Amino acid sequence: MLELDHVTVRYGRSWAVREISAAVAPGEWVGLIGANGAGKSSLLRAVAQLERHEGTVRVDGRSLRRVSRRQQARLVAYVPQAPELPAGMTVAEYTLLGRTPHLGYLSVESDADRTLCLALLERLGLDGLAGRTLSALSGGEVQRVVLARALAQQAPVLLLDEPTSALDLGNRVDALELVDELRRERGLTVLSAMHDLTLAAQFTDRLLLLSAGRLVAAGTPAEVLDEALLSHCFGGRVRVLPDEVGGLVVVPVRRERATT
Amino acid sequence: MRAKGAPPRAAPESGRRAPGRVSARSPLVIAALLLAGAMILSLALGPVTISPADQVSTLLGHVPLLGFRSGAPAVNQAIVWEIRLPRTVLAGLVGAMLAAGGASYQGVLRNSLADPYLLGVAAGAGLGATAVIAAGRAGTLVLPVAAFAGAVAAVLLTYLVAAAGSERAGGYAVILAGVAVAAMLTAFQTYLQQQNTQQIQQIYTWILGSFSVASWADVRLVLPYIAISLLVLFAHRRVLDVLRVGGDEAAALGVDPERARLVIVGAATLGTAAAVSVSGLIGFVGIVVPHAVRLAAGASYRIVLPVSMVGGAAFLVLADLVARTVQAPSEVPIGVITAVVGGPFFLFVLRSRRSRQGVL
Numbered sequence: 338m339l340e341l342d343h344v345t346v347r348y349g350r351s352w353a354v355r356e357i358s359a360a361v362a363p364g365e366w367v368g369l370i371g372a373n374g375a376g377k378s379s380l381l382r383a384v385a386q387l388e389r390h391e392g393t394v395r396v397d398g399r400s401l402r403r404v405s406r407r408q409q410a411r412l413v414a415y416v417p418q419a420p421e422l423p424a425g426m427t428v429a430e431y432t433l434l435g436r437t438p439h440l441g442y443l444s445v446e447s448d449a450d451r452t453l454c455l456a457l458l459e460r461l462g463l464d465g466l467a468g469r470t471l472s473a474l475s476g477g478e479v480q481r482v483v484l485a486r487a488l489a490q491q492a493p494v495l496l497l498d499e500p501t502s503a504l505d506l507g508n509r510v511d512a513l514e515l516v517d518e519l520r521r522e523r524g525l526t527v528l529s530a531m532h533d534l535t536l537a538a539q540f541t542d543r544l545l546l547l548s549a550g551r552l553v554a555a556g557t558p559a560e561v562l563d564e565a566l567l568s569h570c571f572g573g574r575v576r577v578l579p580d581e582v583g584g585l586v587v588v589p590v591r592r593e594r595a596t597t
Numbered sequence: 598m599r600a601k602g603a604p605p606r607a608a609p610e611s612g613r614r615a616p617g618r619v620s621a622r623s624p625l626v627i628a629a630l631l632l633a634g635a636m637i638l639s640l641a642l643g644p645v646t647i648s649p650a651d652q653v654s655t656l657l658g659h660v661p662l663l664g665f666r667s668g669a670p671a672v673n674q675a676i677v678w679e680i681r682l683p684r685t686v687l688a689g690l691v692g693a694m695l696a697a698g699g700a701s702y703q704g705v706l707r708n709s710l711a712d713p714y715l716l717g718v719a720a721g722a723g724l725g726a727t728a729v730i731a732a733g734r735a736g737t738l739v740l741p742v743a744a745f746a747g748a749v750a751a752v753l754l755t756y757l758v759a760a761a762g763s764e765r766a767g768g769y770a771v772i773l774a775g776v777a778v779a780a781m782l783t784a785f786q787t788y789l790q791q792q793n794t795q796q797i798q799q800i801y802t803w804i805l806g807s808f809s810v811a812s813w814a815d816v817r818l819v820l821p822y823i824a825i826s827l828l829v830l831f832a833h834r835r836v837l838d839v840l841r842v843g844g845d846e847a848a849a850l851g852v853d854p855e856r857a858r859l860v861i862v863g864a865a866t867l868g869t870a871a872a873v874s875v876s877g878l879i880g881f882v883g884i885v886v887p888h889a890v891r892l893a894a895g896a897s898y899r900i901v902l903p904v905s906m907v908g909g910a911a912f913l914v915l916a917d918l919v920a921r922t923v924q925a926p927s928e929v930p931i932g933v934i935t936a937v938v939g940g941p942f943f944l945f946v947l948r949s950r951r952s953r954q955g956v957l
Contacts, residue, residue: 410851425896
């Protein structure tokens, strides 16, 4: 259970995130949507305790502010939008970094940590690439390796900042399918910022719509993906259409056609 | 996705080593062999050539409680024990420290151009040493103490300036502050030097670095600092690997990046300050050795730190050997040798396969 209680992030005198309260149930996948600059990334960073903020973030009732960095990393795993990929680091070394919160400050990984990471790589179809350097991977492979590192933290809460922004269409669907399978397998609670509204509608249980740092709508995709609301928040006209299997598709509409 | 996304391609160069286990063993063995060879040469060569047998017997003669009496000629024993061994050991300690300090600074500041002098150690030590030489106190214990104090004070000043300039003293703010502090202290040092032209040669000799007057007293003076610094840095090898993903992601993985940086920079600075206080400002070691190790053996700090320590020691022992033999009986400043030998060697490794894969 992840709870956000009046979370506010300020940059100088302006607000990036304003008084957002929300809860994500265990095993639930909640998507954060909103225009560029609406506060999605700032909110995720605040939840991950990487951004100075007001308000409280709780995991299973425990305030993250009151526990150590190490304990925070055992409760919440965070995948940034553009992860740093150190030159010369192998897939296996990178995945092992995820064991950091379970190790003493100056200790090194045990064989158990190594076994756990190899199993994860195998689960994500990366076992053949363990000895590869990160620079030799494709975009889709990188995304899975980054996910493997986050999973190695064994945290109940997974935060994903635009997990598919660097991927092509097929890889996007694959990556999100994988997140979905993993959260069902492991009971993960997922909060992810998503810029593709159709994928957000298809994969998440609920959506939080942000605009100028405020929470303007929360609910199931069908409730939140309202044409008028989206047009207002994103500053362009969109259509929300049903697909043939009961999901929703969000389609942008060109301005000159919108008037006719 | 799932398993289908990963065609079973073989990893070409990492061979069959256990995935994820970073082994420094074979690079370390090679570096250790280099160091052993360099030390034997350093003890052997000079105005008098001394055989490895005489070297070993002299060393055994100084092992307490062994009761071994060396059969080597007394003069040879004196040359090994009183002159060449302290000089070799000191060069090795300083080389290990400068290389490990450079590797750590590069890791913490995430800047491959960082060397242990970047945050003001060299400028501070230079100012301290110049002041002592100008005051006519060269050759006393005051000189290394002043150089050490100057180096530590300069880095503290850098951190204060950086902390005042930005909310968090991370990354670029620290580097810029270091450049500013170094420029300022170097200006003071130059002024002092121009005011004392009669000692200018002494000052230059110190700045270019030398082990020509190395003694066991110097070794005893710096050994505690360098040993503790090397231990602390080695203990942080995994933390340095975590910091490679940047402060934010390190924090998300449960490592407080500010605190880790402070401890690592603190340890590297104390050790480097101790090293330069007895050796002068020997350049190039802190950059060339860690990068050569990265290119030859891999970028993980579990490899880079230990192998740089041993390799740095070997490099400086050899450089000192060249410095005192190439133009005998006069000595060439060791800083000149490290640059002249290190430069082409570095270009050679830069052309290697790993550098084309972007390890640096």
